[in-house]
Amino acid sequence: MEIPYTVAERPDTGLNNGKIAIWLFLASEVMLFGALFASYLMLRMGAAPGAWPRGDSILNVPLATVNTVVLITSSVTMVMAWASLKRNDFGKFRLYQALTVLAGFGFLGIKYVEYSTKFHHGLFPSTNTFLAIYFTLTGLHGLHVIGGMAVNAYLWGPGSKLWKTSPEHFTNRVENSGLFWHFVDLVWIFLFPILYLL
């Protein structure tokens, strides 16, 4: 039994199954992070005057700036990976995909440094509500980075066998994982100013 439209597009909807699924998934992710951002707003507005610290008085802005650049770069390499497949250049795909995963490691490495200095200075989620939402938001975002890296690494390695049997299907997969990766990037673009700068 074959499930229709796993690869080809359905003529009247103009989409394949995976494409709709990834957009629906991202919609639910928007609700997840949206709820956390809304919570941030409500907590900050409800805080006693002067009780809410400015992000840059506690957090390391230069490191986070570097991290922003790292993530944006990885989004670019992700697109290049997908575009290489479109141009039938599997070798280039492997290269760019590897760079994307490596950038993920870079991001997590910097995040690790940030977290450990915070812990070192006795700053924990229990310290105040600002740090609580900081650790929760960045932690959840970090989990998403790890998830995206896992998928990307899989598509770089064992998952890439599909290229030989069904290049179009494989390209779709890379495109969808790319959409997720861009979303993770986008979340960070919101997190950075809200937590670090404001």
Added chain:
Amino acid sequence: MATKAAPAHHEAAHDHAEHPHPGFWRQYVFSVDHKVIGIQYAVTGLLFLLFGFCLIMLMRWQLAFPGRALPWLGQLLGEARMPGGSMLPEFYNELGAMHGTIMVFLGVVPLAVGGFGNFVLPLQIGAPDMAFPRINMASYWSYFLGGITMLASFFVPGGAAQSGWTSYAPLAVIAGQGQTIWLLGMVLLITSSLLGSINFIVTTVQLRAPGLTWFRLPFFVWAQLVTSFLLLLAFPPLEAAGIMQLMDRVAGSSFFMPSGLVVSGQQVAYTGGGNPLLWQHLFWFLAHPEVYVLILPAFGIVAEVIANNTRKPVFGYKMMVYAVWFLGFMSFIVWAHHMFFTGMGTTMAAFFQTTTMIISIPSVVLLSSLLLSLWGGSIRFNAPMLFALAFLPMFGIGGLTGLPLGLSAADIPLHDTYYVIGHFHYVVAPGTLFALFAGIYYWFPKATGRKMNDFLGKLHFWPSLIFMNGIFMPMFIQGLAGVSRRLYDGGASYDFAQDVIHWNVFMSMSAWGLGLSQIPFIINFFRSIKHGEKVGDNPWDATTLEWAAPSPPPHGNFITEPSVHRGPYEYSVPGHPSDFTPQFLSAQKAG
């Protein structure tokens, strides 16, 4: 008639099913077939419904006879829960919280969406399976693990969650271990519903059979589609809230902990600065759409059963479709009607009162359409139809009693009383549950190739109807007298409750009677699998696509890919030789 059981079909089906021949585990346990997964969901859901019902039957003992020792069973549950056979308040709270959680998240939704959605939806749209069969399997197993986690929480030190199915902070944050397990269980359940809802939407959009245009979809499919959107978009905020509550409990943060909180005369060890109302907002942002998740699939089932047994198209099909979408959309902006009591300003209250009144309109459209569908029909009073018919007035009572709750001035005295319990139980218990029973009797022949016994079905229906009302009607009386919900002694220690307290015994007796009334159903269910009357593809002379497949359908569902030629409910079409014209009958054959 091409639609009657054709033996040739079955032989062909057999060959087809035999083809890849998966082993036992692949075929029945880790199956990727939507029908097997649907049945797994339905059976697990039914077992959880029974378990959740047992919890409440136990609780009703304490409410009817506060403090009295429960013979035999009381001893069995042990000294930590029922010393000397009489119930401890902590155990009472466990029972209450877990009853709500289990009924909503592990019983009704898995049966209504996971069970009926999985089994019926792909068949009704003429698809070979769900769009992502393996994700479908993952969804079931994630639900299963979530269920096991919830059950396991009864055995951790301090017992299961005790802060109500709503888990309000700060109470839930300072509660025992069981609450942490509850949160972990919820994460698994939310994951399951995320995987399921994406699958349902993609399947409906992509895998409709040729000719099955949007307005030829059976209403059941529309109801499931809107439900899936609600699950997809409303659950993540609860997940966010759950993560924050976990952080509060495990990492000591103060998302929901206000400054200077004193518990039992002692300041709690939290830095504070958080907001307990934040939890309520996030919880109800999910939980109001969730109540529509509980009711929309029920409407879907009832529409199918009523059309089939009145031998008429449902009244106002298109209007119902618009109503169900409007309902789904509006359900995201009414949540704070659960929070009128929290001291929100009048502007906020006015907004949420208005949206609540507006959302009642599509509910009324749906109910009235189904009611008007009965007009002039030649009704067949079989077991599924009786349950579907009873759904209408029962939902009606539930919905009407909701209106006063939606108005702040009336809600403030009624909030957190038995009136609210009566309101929503009318909607979900004699409402949704009856619809689900209707669905079981109606689609059982498709799943097994055999009908359930109609007499036993009626023996199940009539006492259930009487006892349901016996349980829930007096709740309005008690609630209007001011008796609060969640009272360990059912109000015995309150002066103002004395006039209505005697109803507790009556309600408990009715609850136990309702338990006994399920025996004919259980017997019928198991007996019919082996010994029910054998039926063909289309035993109810129905019009929708699932009846084009063999009963039970093989892996891949249809022998030849079905195509659709007309709307879903062409019953009693003038000039047509029989009183039903199936969607899958080609134009020439229909004459």
